[in-house]
Amino acid sequence: MAHPAALGLVGLSTLALALPAPPYRAAAGLPSVVTAPLPSKQEILQQLNSLTVRPPGNPPQVYDRKRFGGWIKDPKTQCNIPVVLLARDKFSGKFLQNECKIENGVWLDRYAGMVLNYQGKKIPPMNWVISKTKKVRLDIDHVVPLKDAWASGAWQWDDARREKFANDLVRPQLLAVASYPNQSKGQRYPGPGKGAGQPDTWWPTAKYYRCPYLKQWVVVKAHYKLSVLQAEKDNIIEGLKKCT
DSSP: OEEEEOOOOOOSSSOOOOOOOSSSSEEOOTTEEEEOOOHHHHHHHHHHHOOOOOOOOOOSSSOOOGGGGOOOOOOTTOOOOOOOOOOOOOOOEETTTTEEEEEEEEEEEEETTEEEEOGGGGSOTTTTTETTEEEEEEEEEESSSSHEEEEEEGOOOOOOOOOOOOOOSTTEEEEEEEHHHHHHHOOOOOOOSSSOTTTTTEEEESGGHHHHHHHHHHHHHHTTTOOBOHHHHHHHHHHHHOOO
């Protein structure tokens, strides 16, 4: 599940921390849009085929969001993970490390292709941003939802591993997005949802981000050795047909 990222309103002048740039590249045809450099389609298919296909049904233990813990502090900056993510992925603005806040930040909601603009004093409450002329809530999304991860094998982990998964900035698992496309995603697995009996699929409305999204899902699941449903796997394969 996603969680609102509370951004502080900053009035003091503070030196911004220069974070190391993540290995991002520009997405073709979209200036200032970033996507993570992900494996090729062939590599993704190999990773997907390495995953265990589990039968439909619920795991032995009932899903409990609390077992994934909350946001932890990044040991390098001593700021909570959402703040570090927003500082890493912003296009402009300042990361004020000693206050763990963002001043005048601009982000891209990759799911909907919307620019999210945070302009300090102009936007109370502080977890809302401007998209065009409308206010939208800013969320931090888990690409592989925690509930899906639970059903896919995380129910067997200890709480420390679950907390690490929920706060993972190394794998392509966390994204800053607007709340309403994120809420429409919910717990559904990715893909076009072709064929009868496929009500649980979702992918970004921004077509340019569909291939990266499918790949991110597989990369995360492969790293953590999470399982997939057969219908989930089939939809990912179908969606990857137009990817490179």
